[in-house]
Amino acid sequence: MVNLVMTYWFVYFQYYWFPQLQPKHMAAYAIVMAGAYTVGDGLVLAYLPRGIMLPIIGLLVVEVIRIPRRHRASLPSFLSVSILAYLAVEVTYTASVAVTMLSTSYAFTRSLRGMVTAMVFVSVLCTALAVGLWQTRAPMENLIQGTLRQRSTYLLLALMVTLLLVFCGLEMSLQLLPGSRDYVIFLALMGAVLIIGIALGTYILMLTHLQRERARAQRSQQQFQELYSTELENQMAQVRRFHHDYQNMLLGLGGYLADQDYASFRQLYVDIRSKWVTSNAADLTIEDLNNVSRESLRYQIYHHYLLARQRGVQVFVVIPRPITTTVALLRQLDDVVGQTIPLALPVVALHRPATMTLELQSTSKAIVYRLIFPVPEDTQVTSYRLVNQQWTLDFKNIVHSLRVPVVVRLQLKRHWAELVLSFPRN
Structure with a gap:
């Protein structure tokens, strides 16, 4: 039951900022993947106790394979968000267990009723988190799309991997200690510190990206204005040249008419028509x-x-x-x-x-x-x-x-x- 609920929310948050990768029926897809992971985890624990990481690796491999070719550039960002989703779900689960333990007792928390209570807390907290993050969807989608194939994407992935290793190492170290209420509370606090650090780092990265996008927009606007100004100056030069030629033509034609020299008037008119070209102004x-x-x-x-x-x-x-x-x-x-x-x-x-x-x-x-x-x-x-x-x-x-x-x-x-x-x- 724990694996089913945890994996469902993990898969849901994986695709939260990737609408282009989301399956058509996201909730059904998350349930199917959670069920497959739960069954796979049970089989691995029964026959390969040392292969505890195989189910999650298999889950990630399946998700990476189903990413279309045109979206493969999103893979580093997808892995970074996957690590963030894992840490968020783990911290939420640990916090739920800690709240249940503080509200009742250690023995009740280890029972079936305590487990169900903790899962209810997990679902409530994850739902609240999904609603709270709704306003971040557009900025984060733009950030992810704007940093594709950039060095900052791989730096963020390296940071996420480092934090994941730190969290896993801390969790394994604390598991060696006797099970107690203090162990769960300490793990929840450390996970919360990691999540806050990741949130601050992502916020700084978003500000940097927005500043870079603003500078790029200003450069594009300047280039466009320079291009348009250059073309406008060329057109004005053609207008001035035409104005000068037009005045000369009128003076010439008017002079021939004043002198009643119709033959010269006709010849000048023919010369003007033969040399007339259409303006190539934009x-x-x-x-x-x-x-x-x-x-x-x-x-x-x-x-x-x-x-x-x-x-x-x-x-x-x-x-x-x-x-x-x-x-x-x-x-x-x-x-x-x-x-x-x-x-x-x-x-x-x-x-x-x-x-x-x-x-x-x-x-x-x-x-x-x-x-x-x-x-x-x-x-x-x-x-x-x-x-x-x-x-x-x-x-x-x-x-x-x-x-x-x-x-x-x-x-x-x-x-x-x-x-x-x-x-x-x-």
Whole structure:
């Protein structure tokens, strides 16, 4: 019974800050895993008394195997949270036993009724802990997603392993002492000290991460402003040059009309029309990107828009509604824009019309990224690839690099290719 309750809460807290890893029916999954662990632990104790660690190792191996490939980068953070969940459940159990012992007696606590009472305390405390931690879900999810593949993730894992070894060593040392009320109380206090230390360390790490994210956002905003200011200055220079040329043209045409020199007037007009070129000023303005809240994503869109325009490709950006979603998903959209447009741009520049449509659509169920561009009529779709006699576009690596759930659709409509990435909100 103790193993069943403890393992249930352990598995539940393991996935508390990993919504992308949670099974569809989390409670049922936790019950099944707790039951499997309880049965495995009983068999190991019956036939292999020295293999006491085998059930928990087997439980972790099963959980690691079921993590999808695109989420393997979350493994260090998942192990760190698993250690934290184990320590939290152990401290909660020890505190429940200590409270039961202080309220009754040592003999009652060792009885079946005492065990049931302690498990009731464990369930109440774990439920209160889950409710109390509810407000931390969004900050912790952003922290975990923001520190993927960073050195701080592995430092946190090393700290968690060290604290786990200290706690296990302390528990084994105290178990050598005669069972008493003082032993349980001391173990509960030491576990509480460890949990408080972990909470403070995590809080400091979160503040450091938020400061780093704020600095990165400021740099992205500065880059975007510099890029936009440079483009605006170029357009103003073209406007000034056009204004100067326009005045000269009016003076010339007006002079010929005043002199009634219609032949020269006609010749100057023909010369003007033959040398007239359409301005290549950017049509996309900063106001068109107001629906994008993340500065780095706004910069990516505008930056690749200008790069495409330099190659003679016109990019139409359609963002009808504000993009409101999690920081992790906005970061993934940032990566998607930064990878898909440069990949498709050389191909689009070869065909006519040299246009590309980038659309970001926000719905109640998903964030949809759509990229439409021209392709020859003999182009074929194979999985995530567009195959043609002249070129091949492979979006496989881009799709597999995404760390959030996504529904991918690559299709052809006559001589247009459409790449659709749908990111579910839940």
